[in-house]
Amino acid sequence: MPTNKANKVKFGLKNVHYALLQEGEDGAVTFAAPVRIPGAVNLSMEAQGDTSTFYADNMAYYVTSANDGYSGDLEIAVIPDSFRKDVLMEIEDETDKILVESVTAEPRHFALLFEFNGDQKAVRHVLYNCAATRPGLTGATTNKSKEPATEKISLTASPLANGNVRAKTTPDTPDEKYQGWYQTVWQPAVPGVGG
Template sequence: MPASTANKVLFGLTNVYYAVATEGENGVFTYGAPVRIPGATEMSTDPAGESTSFFADNQVYYEAEANQGYEGTFNFAKLPTSFYVDVLGQKLVNGGLFENSNAKSKRIALLFEIDGDVQADRFVYYNVSVSRPGTASKTKEDSTEVNTVELNFKATPRPDGAIKWVTGADTPKEIYDAFYTQVTEPTEVPAG
């Protein structure tokens, strides 16, 4: 696409999905079908990793940066029961969610989009672990304040080094349109 059709600004958050990841014996990840998490209200990420400086000859002689992915939070109106079962390993018992200390969380791919002035940018983080969300609420006063659920996550590199992929102005229409039907793997991956 010509530069004039590329986004100038990004805003908003919508279409958050998770796909349960399975790591094969050879370190290759496969993913289940993406499942929507409705009610996303906010998200933020920060880069994870450190920068190291080596000094020689009275100056910085070598600089190295470790890219360990991202750490972040998502806020939702409410997480669906499927997320607690599929990802956090909780069980449905007597119509409610039962949490056991022996439950094992699963890795997921996390998909979402941030709208733009031309077209939404669609993101996928490939190797995500999430923390169990807490519960918070307060009494209802003169007006109703809606509670949200905060989900902390870490998006770390897969064994092949892949962390995330974001659509762009030149993403083929068929890849863009099928983004939420399966976890998209770039067809051309440059050498690290």
């Protein structure tokens, strides 16, 4: 029996965090502590996966669709240096404290945590296995008004080896799990619960 009311609408994006994905020798996936990305503007992720139709008896006899995760963009005010170093693997010069982008850098995978406000309660989400591309470089001159420029990262969220892609809170999520969402990355007690 539900104990809380479900949202009728959602609006607003906030509390965006990343948590580096770590895979053990046995294949077990854990995550580092989440790190906040301030200045979230927009998150737009499109579902990926094809539908396959098998025809028999002159009709669509069996239809299935693949879940290949999501792909899209995260727009933020300014990409924090911590993300550039931890995920994009930019290297900070020890002496001059300058970040250097290298052609040999292999970006790391991470979980993306975030929430959308609702009319009742914010819904918190995690995409478990994200990869990010380098952001572009843009800028424009200032004229009569100062419009802040934003930066955009293209993301791909793929399934973990156990099949899990994403998780989100519900109106009945226990308060301790809801409140601790940004302290550790929540994972099901039973691996591959959705997969």
